Amino acid sequence: MAFDSLGSSHSWAARTYPEVLETAEADGSILIVPVGSIEQHGHHLPVATDTLLVDAVANLGADRVEGDVPILVTPPVWTGYSPHHLSFGGTITTTFEGLLGLLESVSDSALENGFDAILLLNGHGGNIALVNGAVSTIGVAHPETEVLGLTYFQLAGSFIDDIRESDLGGMAHGGEFETSLMQYLYPDLVHEDRFEATAWETEYEHGPSDMFAGGPLASYRGFDEYSECGAIGAPELASAEKGEIIADLLGDELEAILRAVHRHTRGE
Template sequence: MTTAMRLSSVAWAAKTRREIGDIGTDDRSVLVIPVGSIEQHGHHLPVATDTLLADAVAHLGAERVADDVPILVTPPVWSGFSPHHLSLGGTISLELDDLLDVLSDVASTALENGFNGLCFVNGHGGNASAVDNAVSIIGKNHPDVEVTGVTYFQLAEPFIDEIRESDVGGMAHGGEFETSLMLHLYDDLVKMNQADAEYLDEPYDRGGKDLLVGGPLSTYRPFEAYSDSGAIGDPELASAEKGKMLFDRLGDELADVLRNISAQTQ
């Protein structure tokens, strides 16, 4: 399935330069850039989880609008801002300024092919502020382009209660949400017999509770302060069936975002 996604009809990497130019110069064109991370996800999920999922959702959403919207998805930006995971090992992190530079350079050079809309599809919570700032920087430098960014898992907020079984704190890092998606998309990479995790125990009432229950207060701690294994949540409640439902609904939500971006380029 990984190969099929890389070579999908909307994959920038599978196109020739002439094909990219033909798509980009259409007045309604949208460029999608997935942004992930390489960071530990406990003992049961691979370190590329955030990158794999952002890339998969980006392709699904783009494929669902491709008949109506000239659109391409670049290869993912695979390293993000993950200093809080470094001490547990397995993590490759950029400095925040370097990530901003990477996002700006990737977007700016890709936009030279004529695209009128841009959407970063982020898969790592630690990247969210960087993506927001990149949107502002790139938008300022490219005033004729509709520049946007979205953290894909936040698109699940309207429907998540129809699918989740875990209590608040069970859909955090490597929990029910991400593990279900990975079981659906990349089951050969998931080691359920090593799914050792615990619910998020956030001491601040106004802090974030899990991927889909946020809070106004941010703080910094190395990840082992929350979890011995490096995973937080309830992966034992994960299933490929839930992952399929999540993936399908996320594809619909992102497709709606991408259609709206294209409409704003008119």
């Protein structure tokens, strides 16, 4: 599947400023800000994986509600909070305070156009706490706006066990989940001859053990303590067919959220 976010009718970047204002001022308007990262994803996936995937999911959701919901998607925030990946090379990270300030600034200026709701759509695990915090600080600054945050891959928790073939630990950083989506959306960027990953081992019973088994206990580790190659999981079990199914179901989940936000901001 070839994906081009600039070619979509809901691309902020491809609109003129009167068109942006027209959409923003419509009743129940929604703005999506995808937030990604630039960080190593092992030997088989590009460093922009998180940014590419969250941008695609954001536009997929907007596609589903086009014509019913006034909606725009900004260009993705392409860097995230990724100091734990620096040891491998290829990673560009902000500071925690820097990314929080950037999201606040982007939201402050974007909301000047009159949107009724803003959704920070996150695509990187290291951004989760930060994006949740940004929802609060932006919400305080804009009490008239519905401010929301969502990490897109957490939407898959309701259906992923019907698709996955890997055991616990196989859907992690560069594993079966991300590799399948990349094979479907950006097949030319996946190096299938370089699949290599380490099983996810946790020191704590209450710690995370899979992308969909987060665990209540947070701890900090440099990623080189988890994996020699930078990837965790089972990329060899990935396929474009799985990626298509996952993308379609993610679209269903995000569509339901966007329609609910639209109804709520219209007072329905």
